[in-house]
Amino acid sequence: MKRNDAHESSSHHWRDYAFSLGPLIALVILAVGLFVWFVDPAPPSTLTISAGPRDSSFMVVAKRYRQILARNHINLVVLPSEGSLDNLHKLLDKKQKVDLALVQGGVGAGLDTTSLMSLGNMFYAPIIVLYRGQGVTRLSELAGRRIAVGREGSGTRVMSLSLLKANGIEPGGATALLPLDGDAAAKALTDGTVDVAMLNGDSATRGMMLRVFEQPGISVLDFVQADAYTRRFPYLNEIDITPGVLDLGRNEPDHTVRLISPTVELVARESLHPALSDLLIEAAQEVHGKSDLLQHAGEFPNPTVREFRISDDAVRYYKSGKGFLYRELPFWLASVVDRTLVFLVPVLVLLFPALRLVPAVYTWRVRSRIYRWYGALISIERSAYDNATEEQRAKLLHQLDHIEGSINRMKMPLAHADAFYVLREHVNFVRRRLGEAPHQPATASRVPA
Template identity: 65%
Template sequence: MKPYRLRRQTFLRDHAYPVWRDVVLTAAPFVLFFGLLVAALVWIVDPAPPGSITISAGPRDSVFMQNALEYKRILARNGIAVRVLESDGSVQNLKRLLDAHQHVDLALVQGGVSDGLPIQSLMSLGSVFYVPIVVFYRGSGMTQLSELEGKRIAIGREGSGTRMLSLKLLDANGIHAGGETTLLPLDGLDAAKQLVAGNIDAALLSGDSADRGLMLRLLAIPGVSVMDFAEASAYTRLFPYLDELDLPPGVLDLRRKVPPNTVHMISPMVEIVARRNLHPAISDLIIEAAQEVNGTAGLLQGAGQFPKLIAHEYPISEDAARYYKSGKSFLYRSLPFWLATVADRMLVLLLPVAVLLFPALRVVPALFRWRVRSRLYRYYGVLIAIERRAMRHATEAQRKSLLDELDGIEASLNNVRVPLAYADAFYVLREHVSFVRSHLVEPHSA
């Protein structure tokens, strides 16, 4: 049987590395694993808020567009860029949200325009303002839409929420498209001009286009009146997304007492509608902007009335419900937005990572101990082989060869680096080398 030969170069190469190499080789797989785990959770489970979003608003001079531009200005304070898209109105806004190729995140949508559309993928962040239907007509004393049958009526442009709601209200009063009544796609100032010129008999305007100035100008025209919805309560029962509003006497002009009597109106609310994948941090910023823009008192609302969370056609966002109930979280109240988003995401990741991290903290030291001790145990394998060879009545030449191998082991041990905590095991190994050497030298001395 051939004697066990120590492969010195391999042995020295395997054992002369510094201690930190053992630490790195032991901990590196765990560090890599947790790094990949955190990265996966950050980008898949809880992605960072986007740096930009897109809002579909409304016509250029509409209150929809004005509100969207105000939201844009406020979100810019927190480094969020907002792209505002002009549209024909609520119908087009809603269709853009439902079209994945449009890449629209939010839209201002008037109530009552979702009939027949698959809106399950959308959610509401809250209602932000009223857009009442205001009916101006030539004549006086009108209190029912059914009295407009057979006349020429402006009902709003194609794709607008005003047009869709006007068609529903007229249909409920027995006036249908294609009948004896002429329904014209006019709205806003164009409809008002045609009414004043006598080219149409009535105009159904939304609160978006029938602002205070236009209403005062129309009511100053002889023969033009505003309709009082005497059956406003009935409309709100038949159309749950409508609210009853009162225009008090003198609210448009106190000195001239315009209007002279209370005008009952009906109105849908405009909601901020979003896709379900909207980031919670962006949801909070949008609602915060709405509180600043829409929370003040106005002609149709009291201070603090908007925004408000009322379920109409769209399910309420869970993030929005949380915000309305408790406001901003502590992190977002205390830190800059970008820093709060980082801290918030880290807290979300803390629990799943901690579940795996604590066992790993126990495994890594055990693996490190095994790695250090295994370096010493390999020497014992060589020592046993040498000792067994010596016990077989080896010749003088064989003993000399074995002593040379022991010299190689000691030379290798001189290069071994172990942590101080394992110094006792290291010196015990050296004693055992001396013990084996004594067995090889004693017979020769005798």
């Protein structure tokens, strides 16, 4: 019997602790949940990039990113677009489900891009001006001719119009500005439909350039004012096409040609998760880090500030690389461990002060089971002083017996036995006030030995 009583008392004791600690644990869990939800949410498993026309190098680059991200079980959805300007508009439109895009420098003029951030410069997209004739060294000399400036929504068109405007050539004037680019512009140039083709990035492929060089009467504009352009337009760089770089056997070109070129940036919304930012830059290093006709190995990607601010996460990555966890563990596991460590911050901040309150809450809970009977005892005692009749006294004694029986069935921790016995003495005191000797209950108390 004693063993059962001890077991029940111990069980009741732990229930008191559970009820005391439970609300505090629930509060900590809620606080941690809110912290994680708003401060460090889990990285999404799907991203969407707006790339470029289906046959463009932008599309090829985006698909390479997709292949690399898939190694870490991240699905990159690649959307076709009209080009850099279209990409930028999609990023700025909150209704569009786009997370990042490839954007050529120079297309953001007049747009509020403060809500966007760059993960760095990825590659060059040079401006190549082909024209019928010879001896032209300045864009202003092309006034009055038919010029292919690129299709609507493309970075080529934005860049061409901007450079021509700086040279006094604008739409609506004597110069015909036609919406052609790429192979269509090159074909129009060779068959005489246009006099000038302004090609940019995708539209200036090595194969197409070689085909144009084979055509008699067509030349490449040598930007002798390249230094002036890079000063006037901070997003431009000077690139030299050295003799033989296109074809060593035929020595094409046969002299150094100076070009100007914006860079293409990988631009994202501010909501991009830091862990995914690292993965994207890592993918960009694999895709763009090698040397080619226009760049040296290791030149790209880089965090040089152009039109868009470089994100803090990108700056950290370029400076110190991936964090320890992401270097040593698989991406999914590193993400879990990283977020778990973040959990510990609010847990430690909230849990330690909360645990100091537990003993006080526990004591209040245990003592409250004793104190609630004092109100009933006071009521019976006052009724005894009000000249109660014998019948009323008998009813009060019955109530007192019920109270005493309930008290004796209470389960009290040993540490609070003093308060329990004081309560029983007060019951006897009220019984004496009612004119009856102290009652010896049949039921033993449940205070543990």
